[in-house]
Amino acid sequence: MPGCAERSVGSGIAMQCEAFDPPAIVLPTDPHRPSGLHASQIITDLVQGVDERYKKQTEMPWLKIVNGLAFEKQIETAIHHLLPGQSFRPPPVQKDGIWCSPDHVVMDPWRGREFKMTWYSMKKGFPDHDVYWVWVVQMLAYAYVLEMNLFECWVLYVNGDYPWGVPTPVLKAYMLEFTEQEKVENWAMLVNHAKWRGWL
Numbered sequence: 001m002p003g004c005a006e007r008s009v010g011s012g013i014a015m016q017c018e019a020f021d022p023p024a025i026v027l028p029t030d031p032h033r034p035s036g037l038h039a040s041q042i043i044t045d046l047v048q049g050v051d052e053r054y055k056k057q058t059e060m061p062w063l064k065i066v067n068g069l070a071f072e073k074q075i076e077t078a079i080h081h082l083l084p085g086q087s088f089r090p091p092p093v094q095k096d097g098i099w100c101s102p103d104h105v106v107m108d109p110w111r112g113r114e115f116k117m118t119w120y121s122m123k124k125g126f127p128d129h130d131v132y133w134v135w136v137v138q139m140l141a142y143a144y145v146l147e148m149n150l151f152e153c154w155v156l157y158v159n160g161d162y163p164w165g166v167p168t169p170v171l172k173a174y175m176l177e178f179t180e181q182e183k184v185e186n187w188a189m190l191v192n193h194a195k196w197r198g199w200l
Contacts, residue, residue: 025062026062027062027065027066032092033092033101034092034094034099036094036097036099037097037098037099037194037199037200038098038099038100038101039098039099039100039138039141039142039190040101040138041199042098042190042193042194042197042199043134043137043138043141043190044134045193045197046137046189046190046193047133047134064117064119067117067158068116068117071115071117071156072103072115072117075115075154075156075171076089076103076104076115079104086106086107086108087104087105087106087107087113088104088105088107089102089103089104089105090102090104090105090146093145093146095144095145096187096191096200097194097200098141098190098191098194098200100141100142100145100146102114102142102146103115104152105146106152109150110148110150111148111149111150111151111152111175112139112142112143112146112148112150112151112152113151113152113153113154114135114138114139114142114151114152114153114154115154115156116135116153116154116155116156117155117156117158118131118155118156118157118158119158119159120157120159121157121159121160121161121162121163121164122157122160122161122170122172123161123163123164126153126155126172126174127153127174127176135153136176137186137189137190139151139153139176139178140178140182140183140186140187141186141187141190143178143183144183144184144186144187145187149177149178149179149180149183150175150176150177150178151175151176151177151178152173152174152175152176153173153174153176154171154172154173154174155171155172155173155174156169156170156171157169157170157171157172
């Protein structure tokens with residue numbers, strides 16, 4: 001049978017195994033996500049226009065989305081348990097017709113917090129490597145609408161520092177400090193691109 005081999009279990013009991021394709025799975029729409037134009041839509045459109053790695057990717061594979069959401073939920077639960085009352089998940093915020101949905105806000109000092117998962121190796125240094133450009137642009141946008149300069153980025157590297165070692169998940173946290181000019185210019189880029197696309 002395809003994908004599995006007959007094997008004996010226990011006292012000579014034969015077990016059969018046959019691989020099969022699971023049904024097509026479509027992720028349900030998030031009921032808490034407001035309809036309309038989102039910063040993530042603009043950023044995705046921007047990067048697909050200039051980066052060959054993204055041009056053929058019209059949407060992220062659902063398995064990656066599920067893994068990312070599961071990580072986000074579990075790490076958020078752990079943080080609330082270890083540091084109760086210090087942070088919260090804000091509701092979506094709209095500015096200039098663009099919705100932003102930050103993962104977390106920390107109250108003291110006032111700063112944002114994003115949870116990310118990547119299959120890229122840690123050897124692609126964050127935040128300078130260009131594969132993280134979309135993350136930085138996203139956090140700059142959130143920092144602008146929430147009127148903050150500090151932003152944490154918690155990254156789960158699924159493959160750790162591979163190929164320098166055995167692929168082992170590693171969690172790293174980074175603190176970014178943005179300038180006002182960076183935030184204003186980044187937001188202007190998103191607004192102008194959305195207008196050029198006819199979305200605003």
